[in-house]
Amino acid sequence: MGPTEIKIGGLGGQGVILGGIIIGKAAALFDQKHSCLTQAFGPEARGSACSAQVVVDSNPILYPYVHNPHLMVAMSQDAFVKFSPELRPDGTLLIEEDLVKPTGLPSTVKVYAVPATRIAEELGKKMVLNIVMVGFFTAVTGLVSEQAAREAVKDSVPPATIDLNMKAFERGYAYGKQLMAAKA
Amino acid sequence: MSNANSSGVLTGSHYLDGDHACSEGAIAAGCRFAAGYPITPSTEVVERIAARFPRVGGRFLQFEDELGASIALLGGAWGGAKAMTVTSGPGFSLMMEHIGYAAITETPCVYINVQRAGPSTGLPTQPAQGDMMQARFGSHGDYRLIALCPNSPQECFDLTVEAFNLAEEFRVPVLVMLDEVVGHMTEKVVIPPAGEIPVSPRRWTKKAPGEFKLFEPAEGSLVPEMTMPGEGHQIHVTGLTHDERGYPNMTIAAHEKMQRRLFDKIVLNADRIVKWEEKDLAGAEVVVVSYGITSRVAEKAIQAAKEKGVKVGSFRLITAWPFPEKQILEMSTKVKAFVVPELNLGQMSLEIERVVGGRCKTVGVPHVGGTVHKPEVILNAILEAVR
Numbered sequence: 001m002g003p004t005e006i007k008i009g010g011l012g013g014q015g016v017i018l019g020g021i022i023i024g025k026a027a028a029l030f031d032q033k034h035s036c037l038t039q040a041f042g043p044e045a046r047g048s049a050c051s052a053q054v055v056v057d058s059n060p061i062l063y064p065y066v067h068n069p070h071l072m073v074a075m076s077q078d079a080f081v082k083f084s085p086e087l088r089p090d091g092t093l094l095i096e097e098d099l100v101k102p103t104g105l106p107s108t109v110k111v112y113a114v115p116a117t118r119i120a121e122e123l124g125k126k127m128v129l130n131i132v133m134v135g136f137f138t139a140v141t142g143l144v145s146e147q148a149a150r151e152a153v154k155d156s157v158p159p160a161t162i163d164l165n166m167k168a169f170e171r172g173y174a175y176g177k178q179l180m181a182a183k184a
Numbered sequence: 185m186s187n188a189n190s191s192g193v194l195t196g197s198h199y200l201d202g203d204h205a206c207s208e209g210a211i212a213a214g215c216r217f218a219a220g221y222p223i224t225p226s227t228e229v230v231e232r233i234a235a236r237f238p239r240v241g242g243r244f245l246q247f248e249d250e251l252g253a254s255i256a257l258l259g260g261a262w263g264g265a266k267a268m269t270v271t272s273g274p275g276f277s278l279m280m281e282h283i284g285y286a287a288i289t290e291t292p293c294v295y296i297n298v299q300r301a302g303p304s305t306g307l308p309t310q311p312a313q314g315d316m317m318q319a320r321f322g323s324h325g326d327y328r329l330i331a332l333c334p335n336s337p338q339e340c341f342d343l344t345v346e347a348f349n350l351a352e353e354f355r356v357p358v359l360v361m362l363d364e365v366v367g368h369m370t371e372k373v374v375i376p377p378a379g380e381i382p383v384s385p386r387r388w389t390k391k392a393p394g395e396f397k398l399f400e401p402a403e404g405s406l407v408p409e410m411t412m413p414g415e416g417h418q419i420h421v422t423g424l425t426h427d428e429r430g431y432p433n434m435t436i437a438a439h440e441k442m443q444r445r446l447f448d449k450i451v452l453n454a455d456r457i458v459k460w461e462e463k464d465l466a467g468a469e470v471v472v473v474s475y476g477i478t479s480r481v482a483e484k485a486i487q488a489a490k491e492k493g494v495k496v497g498s499f500r501l502i503t504a505w506p507f508p509e510k511q512i513l514e515m516s517t518k519v520k521a522f523v524v525p526e527l528n529l530g531q532m533s534l535e536i537e538r539v540v541g542g543r544c545k546t547v548g549v550p551h552v553g554g555t556v557h558k559p560e561v562i563l564n565a566i567l568e569a570v571r
Contacts, residue, residue, distance in 0.1 A: 021370060025199035028372040037199075037370035062480045063559060064369050 003057035007069040009079030012048045015130030020052025022134050022152045027056045030148030036061040049078050071141055074100045112140045119171045128168035135172025192240030193378035202340040202367040203228035206296050209344025210268055212381050216242035217260035217267040219253040224308045225364040226298035229270040254279035261293045264412050268294035273302050283357050284323030285423045290355035294347045298367040301553035311364035312553025313527040319359050320505050328450035331359040331505040333475040337371045349384040355407050365477040393417045400428040406449035450506055459502040468497030470569050472523045475501040482525050485562035494570050509539050516543040521569035525549035525562045
């Protein structure tokens with residue numbers, strides 16, 4: 001199997017890049033695959049469109065950019081509008097269901113939705129919505145192993161917030177597993 | 185960063201971008217003074233240095249501009265520290281005068297340049313490889329230095345260590361020439377235990393004050409030793425043409441002697457300095473010569489060309505300057521063509537053309553930068569070149 005290309009889009013401040021780093025790190029450090037992350041962001045610190053692009057492969061990665069992702073995560077409507085035309089027709093789209101209303105997608109695209117922000121708010125900190133999304137991504141795509149994703153979350157967040165972030169991961173992962181079971 | 189040991193080396197596997205890997209390479213090499221003026225896309229290097237240095241006994245100073253940073257860097261080196269600065273685009277241009285000063289004063293130091301598209305402010309957040317000739321000839325006057333081109337975050341770590349080692353070995357400014365893609369891409373970086381990282385210490389003289397001459401090459405070498413301030417040696421360091429004691433000497437004879445040695449210490453040691461990576465050169469009809477991020481894009485084109493039955497090899501410049509003349513010359517008698525993709529409108533391809541001297545074709549694959557080549561463009565150049 002060739003490289004899997006992933007694009008994660010959202011607003012600056014939603015933790016888009018960190019989400020990408022965790023997925024890439026899970027693959028490269030804890031699943032013993034190869035991964036390469038590149039990022040695009042605007043000059044603003046918050047609120048601008050930003051994206052992380054991750055390539056995961058069992059072989060070393062040569063070309064680092066993502067043009068037609070197999071997997072896409074949209075965490076804002078802007079990101080959906082801007083990036084969804086790049087998604088492969090047989091690709092998979094994960095969305096923040098309260099923030100993204102997908103329209104005009106080919107019927108062959110598989111869409112999975114999670115209320116990541118609401119779940120994060122229930123945990124007491126909206127900021128962890130990206131980790132909820134990482135958990136959801138892990139359950140739905142199976143691209144990185146659950147164990148690797150957990151290790152990568154632990155390795156990537158400030159030590160004082162590990163418990164909270166692991167809860168966020170659990171919730172997103174459980175939501176994804178349930179959704180997959182219901183669809184099966 | 186919890187596993188940093190007392191030497192400050194962050195041993196272990198990490199998921200780092202190229203900029204951060206440079207910072208860790210500098211720390212592992214023993215760099216403890218950095219002067220900077222942050223500029224995209226190199227900011228992450230000094231950001232990490234600023235966070236890491238206080239824990240390893242280093243000092244980072246942010247200056248009012250690149251002129252301040254690049255001259256403070258040289259002060260740091262003469263003060264006894266392994267020193268570096270980091271910049272990009274317009275900042276690299278501003279630092280040119282001090283690179284010349286570092287060359288003539290034989291100051292061991294490292295300049296990291298994360299190339300963005302120019303000229304001038306250009307595309308601040310987008311890649312290019314447009315500073316390759318500036319790296320060689322950017323400062324006025326004539327001199328030789330060393331420039332290295334990493335193509336991955338791992339190599340950003342490895343070559344930053346190497347840059348510090350070469351700077352000490354040859355008392356010369358060494359440039360680490362990233363491009364924005366390599367600087368900002370994140371991959372696995374393995375940092376070995378401190379004891380397994382080769383680090384060249386500064387070559388302090390054992391001669392007594394009065395005997396030691398700051399610009400007299402050590403025995404059997406073309407490179408002088410140095411002295412630690414405060415150990416009784418009275419030294420003089422100047423950008424003027426100088427004699428072996430460092431005193432200004434405005435004669436043609438003194439200039440000839442100084443300049444020749446500054447050249448020779450690099451040119452005659454090219455075999456020791458030059459590094460490259462080669463693949464499938466035996467029987468190759470076409471060899472793709474590339475460096476930095478372009479070498480990875482080219483590799484994709486090379487694979488596609490092989491699938492079409494083309495005998496194509498690759499030669500990746502790890503050292504850009506001094507240029508691997510001998511290696512290119514040898515290949516030029518055996519191949520039909522060199523294909524040279526780069527993110528500029530033709531810089532290293534000029535050097536290849538010069539060395540090749542018409543023995544085979546040199547096919548440039550220019551690109552203005554802002555992004556990387558499409559692999560198909562390089563593939564087409566390979567197919568064209570093999571005809």
